[in-house]
Amino acid sequence: MRIIRFRKHEKKAVLAAVTDEDHIYSLPYKDFLEMVKDADREQVRPIERVWQILRETEPLAVTLEQLDLLVPIEAPEVWAAGVTYERSKEARNYESTGGKLDTTTFYDKVYEAERPELFLKSTAARTIGPNQPVCLRSDSNWQIPEPELGMVIDQNGRILGYTIGNDMSSRDIEGENPLYLPQAKVWRNSCAIGPAIRLAESVQDPYDFEIVCRIFRNGQLAIEGAANTRQLKRKLPELVSYLTRDNVVFDGTVLLTGTCIVPPNEFTLQDGDRIEIEISGIGMLHNPVQAQAPVEQQAG
Structure with missing residues (x-):
């Protein structure tokens, strides 16, 4: 349902x-x-x-x-978990070391650590729904979508349902310095969720969601990738337990669980692209890609 x-x-x-x-x-x-x-x-x-x-x-x-x-719920906050899949760890290592994959980084450490990486991704004012444009950050030259399973939770950490999330990311900004993570993740229209919430009681196994991401350019399929939530390094209640620990969590908060689909390193989104993220049993989230308006227009 x-x-x-x-x-x-x-x-x-x-x-x-x-x-x-x-x-x-x-x-x-x-x-x-x-x-x-x-x-x-x-x-x-x-x-x-x-x-x-x-x-x-x-x-x-x-x-x-x-x-x-x-948007199926006007989430007061959207949080996200990072480096929860091995593919995500590899991508973060690549962008932070300039491709020196034999170098051990803090991403390797957090992947194996007891405590997960969690960060505030978005608020209701920054979050969009189906068919609305996700925006490109104007000061980044390397941007990608991050297709993720999202959990809708209440203030006590009860998982109410599951949705689709697009955690837009600026790989060059995060790779330059990990302290730039908020700027690499949070800007206008940098988070999309939808098109539906699958009620938790109707999900037999949340570790068997098939995730597919497609990116279209000039009407042609440019990128396609697939994954399954069975590849998650951490359990979903574990992520929720850390988010709610000593924290104020609002009813209707969405927690994105990380990505396992990363486009090739030479790829970056462009104005006019179209993103499709499909998760079995939930639906398909469509969003066009749009460049930010010039600063003078934003101010006006």
Whole structure:
């Protein structure tokens, strides 16, 4: 069972449930968290509350492709985990050493360490949804998408569902100095999530999500890569436990779990590219790539 948000003709945001058969049902809630809280009041799991509603509701006569999809949850914060896959460790080592892969770095150390790398990636104002443009950082010459499984959690660390995330990254800025990590990760429209939230109770094995990333240039497929969450070095509850440790975590926080798909080292995104990130059972997140507006236009 997936939960989506879409915009109706009168610009009102509507919450809806999507079955595995792609039947779409409106839900009587303003957002995802209201639905979860209603289920908690009824002392049932969110998926049980949704099915109670669906049994008394007719599906909409539309398809997902016909909907103006919105970000499925306006997450107050999006956090991210780094170096959780071996491929990510290799990529970070390459960019920080100039390709000297036989050099041991702090990325090797954090990959093996007890404590994971966690960082604040985005806020609601910086996060976009399906079909909205992710932006290129104007002072970077080496930028890539990072396709990731995201967990939607509450303030107590309960995993409510799973979504798709694009953790845009400036490889040259992070590679120049690890202290530049916030600038390499956080800027306008540098994070996309969507198109849906797969309810946690409907996921049999979160370590068997197939992840595919495709990048199109001039209408042609330029880059394609695939991975599986079974390749994760760390367990998902482990990442959540470190995020919630001595921290204030808000209901609806999204925690991205790291990437295992990294384009070739000579590749960088360009204005006009299009990114597709697909995760089995969740859907496909589409985003065009757009250069930042000149500084004088941003100020105006």
